Amino acid sequence: MQEIFMKEAIKLAKKASKLDEVPVGAVIVRDNVIIAKAYNTKNKKNNALLHAEISALDKAQKYLGTWHLEGCSMYVTLEPCPMCAGACINTRLDGIYFGAYDPKAGCCGTLYNLPTDTRFNHRPQVVGGILERECAELLTTFFKNKRQGDK
DSSP states (O other), X not given: OHHHHHHHHHHHHHHHHHTTSOOOEEEEEETTEEEEEEEOOTXXXXXXXXXXXXXXXHHXXXXXXXXXXXXXXXXXXXXXXXXXXXXXXXXXXXXXXXXXXXXXXXXXXXXXXXXXXXXXXXXXXXXXXXXXXXXXXXXXXXXXXXXXXXX
């Protein structure tokens, strides 16, 4: 099931890329059903908070009518940054499943590991590297094209 949900997140990341947004997509799953989907829109909406993860969490909370997202998991194409990892902790997600590792901002094991910090009152399960090659390739291609466009 993990790969099925990650493939949905990849589809969303591709939509972000077409809008000239960093290609990150996220889905929130409960009882093996996707209840929320989002992709990066921070450039389009000129809002640094609108990472795919934050938007997906917001949609899931509205769908369920509560900020408590116990019983839910997130599938996201890129390892969450500090803001997004913190939001996952604060919404009480059961799990964070990501594709590509992020050596510059990843806070689910690479740069930091916020979800496993025992000082927090909630610790979601984290699994990285799901369809890692496909997820990383989206980002590599996006930034390569950006650099070529700058020349």
